[in-house]
Amino acid sequence: MPDAKRAVHARVEGVTRIFPGRGGLPPVNALGPIDLDLYKGEFLSIVGPSGCGKSTFLELLAGLAEPTAGTIEFEARAVRGQVPEGVGVVFQEDSSFPWLTVWDNVSFGLESEGVNHAEIKRRVDFAVGFMGLGDFAKSYPAQLSGGMRQRVCIARTLVLQPRMILLDEPFASLDQQTRLLMGDELLRLWRETGATILLITHALDEAAMLSDRVAAMSARPGRLLEIIPTGWPADRDSRIVEDAQFGAVTARLWTILRGESMKAIGRTDLRRPA
């Protein structure tokens, strides 16, 4: 239910995405309809079964693709097929440029925008330090671990000073311990920048640990089934997993998503053979 007291940062109304059929195959109804308000400065995660359209939703919100129907607004301006100024995106795949050093990767967007050299240096030095990459500024991505490369991508987005950051399963390829620590980094970034964050993830515990609200998405075509407020304080970190409420949030998410996840793998009862 919309919260009238909070400023809406991005609004999604009746959005659907249908991929046209190719080679005689029928069209694929991938998403929606979806209605969602993202409030300014909140941390919202979307969880759902594989192939439910989470990443498609993020691409629509980012302006990387156009919805088949419905409207998307960011800061009260329509988003359609072009990434709006003020929106930063971090992808699931490692997207660091292997031909650039860490420092040059991070400064990539600023140089293209024509920001002056002194300002580039100030922002990049800050972002590189903030993400704990100070000792690796002159290294190439191939010399870094997967987690560090993902931090390079986050730093590259951070220097643009986005007001809304969209993250598409950025920690999917990392081990559990690194993911928890990267989650802490992300919370620190969120608190210090004040940006609105939308995180797409398939990990229920990650969503429950990091978010102010968690939206559960159905199997394809993805629709929002329920949005669960976690009630965490803003200064939380990964130790929130010790809180009894953490278990309750995760359990609630699994209750909603278990049936949807079975639908996604084409099963209705796991006790019977497929």
Next chain:
Amino acid sequence: MTRYGWARLVIVVAAALALEILCRANVIHRLILIPPSEMLASAWQILVSGEMKADLYFSLVNIAFAIVLSVAGGFLTGLAIYSVPLLRDSVEPFLATYSAVPPIVFYPMLIVIFGLNRVPQIIIAVMFGLVPMAMNTINGLRRIRPVFLKVGRTHRISVFHSVFRIQLPAAAPYLFVGVTLAVSYSVIGVISTEFILSASGVGHQISFAYDNFDNRTMYGLVVLLLGIATLLNATLRYYSQRMLQRWAR
């Protein structure tokens, strides 16, 4: 030098020594092969005497023209084919089968059209070198990871910046392969046409020496040619290795 470099050096020196011994012991007749030391001495003599300066200059200019035209033409052809889906789908199968066509068969026809000068030789060399460059350009551009292009879009960069700051660097390993092949094929194209029919050039002088049983000059020129080709390849290899190491360190 790396241990692989040392191993390569040992293999080359050992092969040259074995050949030297076999030639000096008359196991291999001088009419077939002269000792490598004499080949080197002949190559040095050709180089310092300046007796074939005009032929060397003629061949090097032809090779330079062929390389520039093959690389630039191949790159632009590849870029055009990649950029227009209709062209890509219709022309690419031709390019893929082109490697089975020996361009040298068109040499007589080109001599009839342009005369016995450098033009038909450069055209044949470009026919050798352009297609591998074009194919590698298409391959390189096709294999750019889509997420790199998405990063470009999220940073709202212009098409110009996307091409020069993302697409070309991302395709660079393939472009380097294309350049290496274009250079090698340009050398082959120029020398082989000079060898078949030409009034000047290193290939022509090798053929002339061969016809006159002048093995010393012939092998001297062959060594000189090998030196030029090796130098070109080693330079390209050095730069491409440096770039690839950066990518996959």
